[in-house]
Every structure is written in structure tokens, then in C-alpha cells.
Amino acid sequence: MADVLIAAVFVPSPPLLVPELVGLAASETDDLRHAVLDSVRCIGDVDEWIVVGTEADAAEVPSTAIGTFRGFGADVRVALGPAVGTATGMPDADMPLTALIAGWLRERTSPETRADVHVLARATDPVECAQLGKTLRALLDADTTRRGLLIVADGAATLTAKAPGAFDERSAAVEDTLGEASPPEIHTAWPRSTPVCATTSH
Numbered sequence: 001m002a003d004v005l006i007a008a009v010f011v012p013s014p015p016l017l018v019p020e021l022v023g024l025a026a027s028e029t030d031d032l033r034h035a036v037l038d039s040v041r042c043i044g045d046v047d048e049w050i051v052v053g054t055e056a057d058a059a060e061v062p063s064t065a066i067g068t069f070r071g072f073g074a075d076v077r078v079a080l081g082p083a084v085g086t087a088t089g090m091p092d093a094d095m096p097l098t099a100l101i102a103g104w105l106r107e108r109t110s111p112e113t114r115a116d117v118h119v120l121a122r123a124t125d126p127v128e129c130a131q132l133g134k135t136l137r138a139l140l141d142a143d144t145t146r147r148g149l150l151i152v153a154d155g156a157a158t159l160t161a162k163a164p165g166a167f168d169e170r171s172a173a174v175e176d177t178l179g180e181a182s183p184p185e186i187h188t189a190w191p192r193s194t195p196v197c198a199t200t201s202h
Contacts, residue, residue: 005140007042008149013053013101015072040109043148049106049115050136053098053152058121063114067095067103078103081114098152105150115150 017033019026043049048063063081068091070076077091080103095103099117106115118136120129140147155175158168 004144004146006046006146006148009039009043010151011036012154013097013152018076020074020076021072040105044110046146046148048147049150050147051102051115051117051150054120054122055096059096059119061099061117063116067092067100082112101152
């Protein structure tokens with residue numbers, strides 16, 4: 001089958017993207033919020049998002065799931081698919097942040113798209129990461145479904161003395177490694193967790 005991966009998008013994962021979670025300080029994150037939403041719109045015209053992120057524990061979250069940001073301070077509910085957008089069941093308060101962010105972005109940029117979320121544990125062996133890549137590659141090649149790839153990930157939070165995690169001299173090397181691992185067309189845009197959209201030929 002032909003490759004129908006339409007585009008790949010890298011976005012950061014801070015809950016402060018959701019204005020209800022930051023109250024009167026929402027305007028302070030408007031620029032980041034708008035940049036992320038603009039980037040994600042390049043995968044707005046697809047049938048399915050493949051979402052990949054990392055957290056403490058691994059998880060698979062299907063497009064039928066609904067969740068809430070209640071654990072982050074406000075009961076902002078999100079759905080990972082259009083069929084569950086009006087679901088009345090209890091939302092998952094323990095839904096991984098990767099899935100919550102994906103659901104929030106989906107509802108605002110591509111409400112008819114479904115999102116399947118794959119969360120890797122932070123301690124996952126590189127071999128297992130590569131295997132997930134092969135599995136997703138096989139999925140893309142299996143049919144003609146139009147898909148977009150959404151990577152929810154953050155760079156180092158310790159690049160300067162004023163950073164959330166203070167300064168860590170090892171941070172620059174971590175950022176360089178992330179950049180080297182990214183496709184050439186987004187190599188220069190990955191550092192500092194800038195949202196990026198890279199389109200593909202198909």
C-alpha cells in the first residue's frame with residue numbers, strides 16, 4: 001500500500017496549554033498555545049492520529065477513551081474520538097497526560113479525527129522503542145487510511161538558571177541528541193520544544 005502519513009507534528013506537553021488550568025495567567029501562555037494549535041492544524045484533515053509520548057508508565061489509550069484534567073486543577077474533559085465527544089460516562093481522571101493533551105488538541109483542531117495513543121515508559125529500552133516504530137510503520141503501510149503522527153514530548157527543562165528545573169550543564173547535550181534523532185527537515189526546530197509540523201510526500 002502507499003504511504004498515507006500526511007504529516008508529523010512535534011508539540012510540548014505542559015498542562016498550561018489548557019487555559020482553564022492557569023486561570024488569570026492564561027494570557028501569559030497565549031503565544032505557546034497558538035503556536036501549538038497552528039502546528040497541529042497541519043494534521044487536521046486526516047482520519048486518524050497516531051499519538052506517541054513518554055511517561056512514567058507505559059499505556060495504550062484507544063480512540064474511544066474520554067478523560068479529564070481534574071488531576072491538574074480543573075475538570076476539563078476531553079475525548080479521543082468524535083463518537084465519544086458527547087459521552088456521558090465517567091471520564092478517566094488517570095488518563096496519561098500525553099492522551100489528555102492529544103484529546104484537547106484534537107477537539108480544537110480536528111474534531112472528526114480519532115486519536116490512538118501509545119505511551120512509552122521513560123525507562124523503555126531503545127530496542128523496544130525501535131520495535132514500536134516498526135509496528136507503526138506496518139500500520140501505515142497496511143491500508144489507505146489518512147493518518148497524522150503527533151509526538152507529544154518535551155526537551156530539557158534545565159537549560160538556564162531560571163528554568164523550572166534550574167540549570168543542569170548536561171541539558172545542552174540532551175537537546176543536541178533530540179535534534180540528531182529527529183528527521184532532517186525538523187532538525188533545527190526541535191530544540192527548546194518548539195512545536196513543529198513536517199509534511200511528507202505521498
